[in-house]
Amino acid sequence: MKLRLPTLTLLVLVLLQTCSAIAGNNHKINDTFQEAAEFFNQGRYDTAASEYRKIIAQNGLSAEVLHNLGNSYAAAEQNGLAILSYLRAQRLAPTDADISGELTSLRKKMGLFEEEAPLLQTLVNFFDMNQWLLIALCCYMLTTLALLLHFFFRRAKWLRPCSLVTTAALCVCLFGAWQQYIPWQSGVITAPQTTLLMSPFESAASLGIIPEGSVVFDVKYHNGYHYVQDGRGRAGWVKGNSYEKINTSSASYAAENGAD
Amino acid sequence: MKRHSLATVTVLVLLVLAASTMANASDDISASATLTRSEIAINETGSIDITVNGARSARITPPQIDGLLFSQGGQSSRMQIINGNYSSSITTTFYIQAEKEGSYTIPPFIINAGKKELTTESLPFTVTAKNAIKPPTEESQDNAAVFLTISSVKPNIYVGELVPLTIKAYFKEGMRAESIEPPMLSGEAFVLSPFEPQPQQTSELYQGRRYSVLTWQTTASAIKEGEHKLMLQLNATLLVPQRRQRQMRNIDPFFDDDFFSNFLDSYQKKKVTLESRALQITARSLPKQGRPDNFTGAIGNFDFTVSASPTKISVGDPVTVTMTISGEGNFDRVTCPPFPEEEGWKTYTPTSDFKEEGGHHQGKKVFEQAVVADSDDIDHLPALQFSFFDPEKEAYITKTTAPVALTVSGSSSTVKPPAIKRQQVQAQPQNQPEEKPDATIKLETGKFQDKIISLYRTPWFLAAVIICTLILLCLLFAVLVQRQRNKNSAALTLKRQKRLLTEQLEGLQQYIDNNDSNGFMENSRRILQQAVGRYARIEPSTVTLADLRAHLPAQSPLCALFEATEQHAFAKMNLSTEEMRHSYSMLREELEKII
Numbered sequence: 103m104k105l106r107l108p109t110l111t112l113l114v115l116v117l118l119q120t121c122s123a124i125a126g127n128n129h130k131i132n133d134t135f136q137e138a139a140e141f142f143n144q145g146r147y148d149t150a151a152s153e154y155r156k157i158i159a160q161n162g163l164s165a166e167v168l169h170n171l172g173n174s175y176a177a178a179e180q181n182g183l184a185i186l187s188y189l190r191a192q193r194l195a196p197t198d199a200d201i202s203g204e205l206t207s208l209r210k211k212m213g214l215f216e217e218e219a220p221l222l223q224t225l226v227n228f229f230d231m232n233q234w235l236l237i238a239l240c241c242y243m244l245t246t247l248a249l250l251l252h253f254f255f256r257r258a259k260w261l262r263p264c265s266l267v268t269t270a271a272l273c274v275c276l277f278g279a280w281q282q283y284i285p286w287q288s289g290v291i292t293a294p295q296t297t298l299l300m301s302p303f304e305s306a307a308s309l310g311i312i313p314e315g316s317v318v319f320d321v322k323y324h325n326g327y328h329y330v331q332d333g334r335g336r337a338g339w340v341k342g343n344s345y346e347k348i349n350t351s352s353a354s355y356a357a358e359n360g361a362d
Numbered sequence: 363m364k365r366h367s368l369a370t371v372t373v374l375v376l377l378v379l380a381a382s383t384m385a386n387a388s389d390d391i392s393a394s395a396t397l398t399r400s401e402i403a404i405n406e407t408g409s410i411d412i413t414v415n416g417a418r419s420a421r422i423t424p425p426q427i428d429g430l431l432f433s434q435g436g437q438s439s440r441m442q443i444i445n446g447n448y449s450s451s452i453t454t455t456f457y458i459q460a461e462k463e464g465s466y467t468i469p470p471f472i473i474n475a476g477k478k479e480l481t482t483e484s485l486p487f488t489v490t491a492k493n494a495i496k497p498p499t500e501e502s503q504d505n506a507a508v509f510l511t512i513s514s515v516k517p518n519i520y521v522g523e524l525v526p527l528t529i530k531a532y533f534k535e536g537m538r539a540e541s542i543e544p545p546m547l548s549g550e551a552f553v554l555s556p557f558e559p560q561p562q563q564t565s566e567l568y569q570g571r572r573y574s575v576l577t578w579q580t581t582a583s584a585i586k587e588g589e590h591k592l593m594l595q596l597n598a599t600l601l602v603p604q605r606r607q608r609q610m611r612n613i614d615p616f617f618d619d620d621f622f623s624n625f626l627d628s629y630q631k632k633k634v635t636l637e638s639r640a641l642q643i644t645a646r647s648l649p650k651q652g653r654p655d656n657f658t659g660a661i662g663n664f665d666f667t668v669s670a671s672p673t674k675i676s677v678g679d680p681v682t683v684t685m686t687i688s689g690e691g692n693f694d695r696v697t698c699p700p701f702p703e704e705e706g707w708k709t710y711t712p713t714s715d716f717k718e719e720g721g722h723h724q725g726k727k728v729f730e731q732a733v734v735a736d737s738d739d740i741d742h743l744p745a746l747q748f749s750f751f752d753p754e755k756e757a758y759i760t761k762t763t764a765p766v767a768l769t770v771s772g773s774s775s776t777v778k779p780p781a782i783k784r785q786q787v788q789a790q791p792q793n794q795p796e797e798k799p800d801a802t803i804k805l806e807t808g809k810f811q812d813k814i815i816s817l818y819r820t821p822w823f824l825a826a827v828i829i830c831t832l833i834l835l836c837l838l839f840a841v842l843v844q845r846q847r848n849k850n851s852a853a854l855t856l857k858r859q860k861r862l863l864t865e866q867l868e869g870l871q872q873y874i875d876n877n878d879s880n881g882f883m884e885n886s887r888r889i890l891q892q893a894v895g896r897y898a899r900i901e902p903s904t905v906t907l908a909d910l911r912a913h914l915p916a917q918s919p920l921c922a923l924f925e926a927t928e929q930h931a932f933a934k935m936n937l938s939t940e941e942m943r944h945s946y947s948m949l950r951e952e953l954e955k956i957i
Contacts, residue, residue: 131807135806139803157807161807163811163812163813164807164809164811166804166807167804167807167808169804170803173802173803177801193814194811194814203802204802211710212711213712213713231816231817232817235816235817235818235823236817239823242827242830243830245830246834249837250837253837253840253841300553300585306585307553307583308694309694310695313711348814349815351812351814352810352813
């Protein structure tokens with residue numbers, strides 16, 4: 103009993119210290135976040151973007167920070183990076199209307215209009231891959247539950263059609279997720295006037311200009327060049343620094359900041 | 363008698379005449395060899411016909427030649443008597459298979475006809491590579507059934523310049539093609555523009571023969587400087603008629619007409635790769651001297667016009683500048699002419715639209731750019747410039763538009779500061795514009811996460827899927843076990859029922875032995891009730907004759923027995939041992955069927 107008291111005291115102290123450290127860190131993040139917002143309001147968009155990047159590098163990705171980063175890039179006319187940030191934010195918060203609105207408005211301003219997709223594709227595009235997978239998981243769990251209940255309560259005949267409906271819904275969701283798998287791996291052209299090249303070297307013949315902010319699919323990588331394909335089927339090599347994948351990690355922001 | 367002797371004499375005279383004619387004919391024997399095709403591919407089979415005139419039989423020995431194999435095919439013979447002149451010929455077909463490509467001379471065939479030994483003449487024969495149809499020369503093209511041509515108007519071009527090409531695939535009329543792929547470039551020095559989905563189909567007379575012609579109009583551009591060969595390939599699957607010439611050799615030539623061929627011939631699929639003749643093209647790089655700064659790689663002959671709308675605006679109102687570049691050239695390298703970096707203007711990203719007018723390289727590209735005047739001092743839209751290289755004049759040309767007059771109104775209080783470019787923002791952060799972007803700002807940081815990750819890689823998602831799958835597997839296992847148990851219990855019930863029936867029937871046997879017809883009938887009724895009750899899943903004591911009729915097949919003898927037992931219950935009947943035994947065996951047999 104005598105031994106337990108100092109141990110408990112020590113534990114409480116450690117807990118308190120941890121809590122205060124977390125609170126202090128949160129306070130620091132909030133300060134930097136407010137500071138970045140202040141820079142944005144003053145019109146110092148590049149400084150604001152730099153602050154937002156720091157927050158991401160130190161704490162991780164957040165839809166809100168990425169959204170503000172996108173705003174800063176858009177205001178500083180770095181439209182490719184702005185679209186990239188909005189798309190990243192959208193991956194984290196797919197239902198956020200502000201992010202969708204900013205993205206649509208910027209694309210419209212840049213003349214990046216998406217071609218009208220067939221009905222099936224429009225339906226598939228209603229959700230991204232993660233959303234389809236989440237709904238698929240729910241359907242899978244419901245199917246399992248319905249079959250489990252049906253096993254124990256044979257008289258509940260309605261459970262059988264229930265399980266059939268959820269299985270059908272599961273198939274639909276898996277199809278949607280499969281269709282959205284390739285778009286999920288896409289990237290964005292971040293540099294203005296990016297030239298699509300025939301081969302992965304500087305002096306290769308040009309296949310045309312690919313607009314900044316275009317969403318492209320990375321097929322392969324060679325010698326600092328990405329072989330990409332855009333939504334209209336045009337394919338060619340672009341320089342590594344003209345293209346960034348949408349899926350990213352805070353570590354890549356940290357590396358970027360380190361490089362800066 | 364006279365008549366008979368006259369006929370006999372006539373026949374004899376005719377026979378003598380025929381024999382003498384044949385004897386004369388046998389003295390005049392000749393042999394010839396004819397190749398059906400003088401050139402085959404290595405994977406094809408050729409044939410040679412050896413005709414021996416003046417003989418009714420012949421032994422033909424094919425020659426031995428390295429690289430060619432001869433195998434004997436069919437033989438046909440022909441006899442004719444015209445005005446008393448008798449003639450006969452034998453034609454033997456030999457198939458030729460080649461082991462390697464090359465030019466051969468087929469040596470003479472040795473023919474033994476009667477007592478004579480004859481030889482045929484030597485024949486030249488060519489074996490080409492597998493399925494490849496060589497690019498036709500001027501001479502061979504005249505005789506080829508299919509060939510590919512390519513024509514260009516310019517032998518000297520610049521790197522990046524678009525050269526119009528006309529590609530034509532000729533198929534001899536009547537030849538059928540199952541599939542034809544668009545032509546492909548062979549070589550790496552050029553790139554082709556995309557083809558139209560459907561080529562133009564025409565019919566042309568070439569060297570006196572009619573051909574079906576597929577024509578593709580496209581453009582090519584060189585990507586390397588130097589002298590290069592421009593050559594195209596086209597893959598096609600042809601349906602080649604397999605003519606029944608040998609079977610029809612002695613049939614009227616009327617049937618050898620193309621009309622009958624269409625009905626009588628069969629077709630063989632044959633994949634071919636057509637190659638065009640190589641066009642020698644010299645590609646030069648663009649001169650560095652005199653290259654304008656705003657040159658983006660456009661090569662051709664272009665016109666450049668600019669219009670603006672509206673021309674009467676207030677400060678801050680957008681003006682749409684429409685820049686139209688029309689003409690002929692590589693439009694993919696035509697980019698929007700840059701708006702001059704003048705103070706007082708804010709510019710937006712332009713949009714572009716290309717409209718073809720007669721081909722990929724002809725048309726007009728329209729750029730629309732929104733610009734905003736930030737000051738009422740502005741009275742015109744600045745002159746815009748577009749530079750390109752004209753390959754005909756071999757010089758860079760810069761086209762400059764005239765300034766477009768504008769009327770900009772607005773008070774000084776509404777005047778906004780000039781737009782500052784990105785580079786200036788980085789260099790002088792103090793001079794930021796006061797213009798606020800129209801954007802919402804999030805005030806809370808939200809939840810942080812290390813990376814954007816696919817849901818299927820998250821541990822909780824995987825755990826949920828695994829748990830559900832395990833539950834489903836367990837359920838499946840449980841269902842299978844339950845089914846097995848049910849099957850076992852059904853088997854046990856059957857076994858029990860059989861044993862019960864055996865016991866009951868043994869009891870019934872005792873009544874027969876004791877000659878107790880009352881006991882026999884009562885027990886028979888009880889056994890029947892129990893068996894049918896189990897079978898029909900009804901209470902055995904309630905089973906009636908109507909139930910038996912409902913559940914047993916019509917005319918079942920059990921119904922008659924049950925009726926007899928019911929009658930016995932009211933009016934006792936005495937059955938003999940024989941009758942009881944008969945009923946017993948019938949009962950046993952029928953009940954075993956039910957079980």
